[in-house]
Amino acid sequence: MRSTLLSLSLLSLLGLSAGQPRHQHQHLHRHRANRAPIAKRDKVTVTDSKYSTTTEVPEVVVYVDQNNNPIRTTTETVVYVPATVEIYEASTPTTEISPLSTKAAPVVESESSSYQTASPTTQQASSSQLVSSADSYPTSSKSASSSAASPSSSSGALHGVSYSPYKGNGECKTADEVDADFALIANDYGVMRLYGVDCDQVATAYAAAKKYGNKLFLGIYDITAVEDAVSTIAAGVQNDWDIVDTVSVGNELVNDGAATVDQSISAMNQTRSLLRSAGYEGPVVVVDTAVAILAHPELCDESDYCAINCHPFFDANTGPDAAGSFVTSTVSSIRSKLSDSSKRIVVTETGWPWQGESNGEAVPGLDQQSTALSSIKTAFASNASNVILFTAFNDMWKKAEAATFMAEQYWGMGGQYSPSDE
Structure with a gap:
């Protein structure tokens, strides 16, 4: 699986539910035990003239908010569609929002400073906007043994x-x-x-x-x-x-x-x-x-x-x-x-x-x-x-x-x- 940063230009990509109150102080942080679920998209569609047929591959996608700040990194199914093929609408999962929650409008990071509004059920991007993110987004270490072991010291x-x-x-x-x-x-x-x-x-x-x-x-x-x-x-x-x-x-x-x-x-x-x-x-x-x-x-x-x-x-x-x-x-x-x-x-x-x-x-x-x-x-x-x-x-x-x-x-x-x- 490639590790890439998918850059799209859209404003309604997924729903967020806010489960944490704003802080009342500057230098101390409340890490709430309330969960704020982030819905996973079914598919992300990308137009690419290099493909002659529709092709699905897993990609690592970095989501960011409207200020270009990363929200999460996750693996999504990316659908590469030839430029001459009409883009179909991808299904969007339903996200439960708690009564105290609000919806945000995050976007996926764009290499340019401009944004274009897109349908929340259709995601499009040019494959030229795919750039490597291996150096910027670390992955989990898998070096630890999975066998039972006690800590090396008390x-x-x-x-x-x-x-x-x-x-x-x-x-x-x-x-x-x-x-x-x-x-x-x-x-x-x-x-x-x-x-x-x-x-x-x-x-x-x-x-x-x-x-x-x-x-x-x-x-x-x-x-x-x-x-x-x-x-x-x-x-x-x-x-x-x-x-x-x-x-x-x-x-x-x-x-x-x-x-x-x-x-x-x-x-x-x-x-x-x-x-x-x-x-x-x-x-x-x-x-x-x-x-x-x-x-x-x-x-x-x-x-x-x-x-x-x-x-x-x-x-x-x-x-x-x-x-x-x-x-x-x-x-x-x-x-x-x-x-x-x-x-x-x-x-x-x-x-x-x-x-x-x-x-x-x-x-x-x-x-x-x-x-x-x-x-x-x-x-x-x-x-x-x-x-x-x-x-x-x-x-x-x-x-x-x-x-x-x-x-x-x-x-x-x-x-x-x-x-x-x-």
Whole structure:
């Protein structure tokens, strides 16, 4: 299969559903657990005088929005039609849009700065607009062994990484697909952080973690359904609590105004009580942004340790080489606010995007991501287990937005795609 960038000139290529709110702050990022499905096209039609008959081949297509910012890379069936043959209408799949969602009008990248409107059910392009993208769009590494293996060192000596069980089209990953993901990353990270209990993710991640020797940082995203979530967690890990590193309650809810401080702490206390009754004796925490916790340190005081999300990319004055110092400085500021200054603080999200728009000195890119991650790892060299990197794979189920510098989907380690999205 060729790796190409398909350049088309049209405004209505696919429907997007927006599942993430706009951010209310500059330098911290909310990575929502809400999924934003992107419909896959049945076929993309290209006129090409070199072909004498209609020919279908798989191609890698890069979709971008109206500002020429990449939205996703995916494999599509490209239909090459002779220039003398009338273009037929390709079928368009139906995309479900949630009541809170809006449709965007993305386009496929054009080599020129002009755009032409085309029918949303007919996609056309000249084959002269096909250019190689092998150097610009990295693919997933397949070098990891798929055989069962434990991490090369204890999980406490390794950084953690966040993980989402959703495919690029918004569907849930199967147990086999989750296993394939873990096979690629298990040796590099001690703890895998999940955010919720939907998609049977606790059970599928448990099976993979058990196989490859990882621990799980589990999450209850909906704090209005704590009892059901705890039951799902207990069943998912088969009451094998030794594999659970932490259980979090909520993710940046106070920061986003989705819950009050009291509601978050109450949900955490309820969760802790239910988990203790189920046999789990490990940490239970509220996770929120550094900004929220600086304003409300009681979120940490009431948690079994202090859990913060801290993203240097969203500070316009921080370049990749200063990412580590930004995070450690933030941790120090939070520590000064705690009632117990010796309390453990874990950075439960931090990383750097490899693609998107620049935010002042914070510039995305593969080299920049490598520099930023190296800076963060160096800063936490003596306590690697206190950092969870964001994120294992590119999250193609998310929606690209100007508010997040069109980078929301591209935080995967080394630009890595999940095998289910290739």
